[in-house]
Amino acid sequence: MECNEVKEMLSEYLDNRCSVILRERVSKHLLRCRKCSDELNMLKNAVDFLKDVKDEEVPEKFYLGLNKKIEYADLSAGGKLKIFFNLKNASVALGGILLGVFLGMGIMTLLPKSSMNVAVKTENNAAYNNISSGESVNRLVVKTSNINSANGKIDELRKKFDVSSNSEDALKIIPKRYVIVVNGSNYNDFMDELNRIGFIKQEDLPMYNKNTRLTRPVRMELELEEIK
Amino acid sequence: MREIDKKAYEVLKEASLNYEKELIRKVQKTRDKEAFYKLVKLYDGRVFSLAYRFLGNKEDAVELAQDVFLRIYRKINQYRFEALFVFWLQRITVNMCFNKIRTYKKDLLKRAADFDYRVETADNSHERGDPLFIMEEEEKKVFMRECLGKLPPVYRMVVLLKDIEGFSYEEIAKLTKSSMGTVKSRLSRGREELKSIFCRLKKEVKEYGM
Numbered sequence: 001m002e003c004n005e006v007k008e009m010l011s012e013y014l015d016n017r018c019s020v021i022l023r024e025r026v027s028k029h030l031l032r033c034r035k036c037s038d039e040l041n042m043l044k045n046a047v048d049f050l051k052d053v054k055d056e057e058v059p060e061k062f063y064l065g066l067n068k069k070i071e072y073a074d075l076s077a078g079g080k081l082k083i084f085f086n087l088k089n090a091s092v093a094l095g096g097i098l099l100g101v102f103l104g105m106g107i108m109t110l111l112p113k114s115s116m117n118v119a120v121k122t123e124n125n126a127a128y129n130n131i132s133s134g135e136s137v138n139r140l141v142v143k144t145s146n147i148n149s150a151n152g153k154i155d156e157l158r159k160k161f162d163v164s165s166n167s168e169d170a171l172k173i174i175p176k177r178y179v180i181v182v183n184g185s186n187y188n189d190f191m192d193e194l195n196r197i198g199f200i201k202q203e204d205l206p207m208y209n210k211n212t213r214l215t216r217p218v219r220m221e222l223e224l225e226e227i228k
Numbered sequence: 229m230r231e232i233d234k235k236a237y238e239v240l241k242e243a244s245l246n247y248e249k250e251l252i253r254k255v256q257k258t259r260d261k262e263a264f265y266k267l268v269k270l271y272d273g274r275v276f277s278l279a280y281r282f283l284g285n286k287e288d289a290v291e292l293a294q295d296v297f298l299r300i301y302r303k304i305n306q307y308r309f310e311a312l313f314v315f316w317l318q319r320i321t322v323n324m325c326f327n328k329i330r331t332y333k334k335d336l337l338k339r340a341a342d343f344d345y346r347v348e349t350a351d352n353s354h355e356r357g358d359p360l361f362i363m364e365e366e367e368k369k370v371f372m373r374e375c376l377g378k379l380p381p382v383y384r385m386v387v388l389l390k391d392i393e394g395f396s397y398e399e400i401a402k403l404t405k406s407s408m409g410t411v412k413s414r415l416s417r418g419r420e421e422l423k424s425i426f427c428r429l430k431k432e433v434k435e436y437g438m
Contacts, residue, residue, distance in 0.1 A: 011416035015390075017397060046423040050391040053368045055273035056280050059290060062272065066294045070261070070301055 001029045006036050010043055139221040142199055147226050153197045154178050154222055161190050163217060180220045187218055248313060255304050264304075268297050271314060274393070275321050281388055282325045283332075284377045292328060296321050315399060322385065322403050329381050375425045383418030390415055 006029050012018050013026050030037045144150040157180060164181035182190045194200045199222075248270065254263035275296050280289035299320055307316055363371060376384050382404075389400045401411050 008416060011419050012412060015397070017412070042427060043419060043423050046419060046426050047391050049368075049426070050372065050387070050422075053372050053392075054365060056277040056369060058272045058276045058293070059286070062276065062290050062293060065290065066268070066297055069294055069298045070264075073298060073302055074259075 001025045003029075003033060003036055006030070006033070007039060010036075010040050014040070014043060014047065138218060139223065140194075140199065141223045141225055143225045145226070147224060150224050153199070154180075154224075157190070157193060157197075160193065161186055164219075177224070178222045180222065181217045182220055183217050184215045190220070249309065252304065252307060252309075252313065255301070256307075259301075264301055267300075271317055272297075274314070275317060278318065278321050278388055278393065279325055281373055281376055281392070282381070282385060283328060284373060288328060292321070292324050296324060315395075315403075318389075318393060318395075319403050322389070325385070326381070375422060378425060379418055379421055383414050383421065386411060386414040387418040387422065391419075 006026055009018060009022060009026050013023065016023075018026065030040060142150060158178070161182045162180045163183055164179065180190075191200065191205060195202060195205050248267070251263045251267045251270075254260040255267065272293065276289055276293040279292045279296075280286060283289050283292070296317065300317065307313065376387070379387065385404060386400060389395045389403060390397075395403065397408060397411050397415075400415075401408050404411065406414075
């Protein structure tokens with residue numbers, strides 16, 4: 001066997017993947033050929049080096065990121081309402097809408113004492129049945145790639161609609177979460193405004209504007225979620 | 229391996245496979261997050277290492293590794309315990325790696341910068357002996373990535389799958405969707421190139437007396 005033939009077989013020879021005949025021929029050649037024998041050794045060193053190196057260390061951000069992705073995957077799988085806007089249009093996307101009843105702070109001082117509905121509903125339709133009867137909270141998760149712009153929009157909304165007392169400001173401490181308490185009578189206008197600035201899509205608007213019975217203030221919680 | 233070591237090894241292997249099976253079953257049944265993250269912990273290093281050493285870019289590797297495990301989480305019920313779990317896992321990794329690297333073609337210059345080959349970073353305190361084995365662990369990792377980066381991607385992947393991941397020729401053929409002959413020749417050429425790179429380094433080290 002010639003050296004150049006042997007050289008091509010060295011890799012398989014190393015892994016014991018040659019046929020018996022070939023293996024024997026290569027072995028015989030190696031016994032009398034110093035050059036090829038050295039080649040095999042160098043190859044073996046290279047391979048051993050690779051085997052010897054440990055796994056790369058997984059950075060912390062891997063787990064943080066994975067966590068987020070898994071949470072989000074669970075949310076999507078749950079079938080909650082999710083609408084996305086194209087980021088390039090610099091609009092914000094509507095995440096999920098959860099309606100629940102909040103034994104909250106400020107609302108209690110604004111309303112006369114009435115029966116409190118403590119049920120937490122997650123389907124949009126069912127929740128609307130509760131709006132007139134007790135405190136209710138509309139929570140919008142707004143996904144945005146431009147937090148500053150979204151912040152600005154929310155500030156404008158507040159100036160226009162917010163009737164809450166100052167104790168509500170305590171919630172500002174929670175980053176990216178805003179509370180706007182909207183008078184019942186302004187509720188539809190508020191929804192229209194949300195649509196105008198892009199927080200709600202046009203086609204979803206009718207779903208929110210059903211309520212003519214709203215007499216009590218509605219507490220809107222807007223939560224900003226940054227997406228890249 | 230001694231006979232008793234072999235047995236101990238087999239027992240351990242069986243035990244860890246059973247552990248893994250239990251975790252997978254839990255996730256399949258109830259989407260048990262705790263079980264899932266334990267599963268992640270078993271293989272995060274391997275998936276990340278494969279991605280990082282293939283792509284040469286840490287950020288991309290992190291993202292890719294996350295996407296691999298995300299896919300596992302979402303499609304866990306497709307796993308039927310026929311093949312090894314790690315095989316399924318790495319098959320996803322390999323596919324994603326090749327998909328990712330295709331996007332690099334347009335950005336060659338930027339990627340090339342990640343593969344800067346710097347001999348000076350090798351530890352100078354030892355003058356004798358094979359520099360390959362004297363480097364510190366971290367240096368070895370950097371050096372390995374740099375050398376691997378010089379290989380064409382298809383050779384690089386086969387070398388990674390064989391000599392680091394430890395898959396068989398047959399498994400590699402399946403993982404890379406190529407024939408046995410292709411695997412053999414790519415592995416042979418990949419190792420040959422790597423060997424030349426290492427030899428060149430040794431020569432340089434000897435010449436410059438580092």
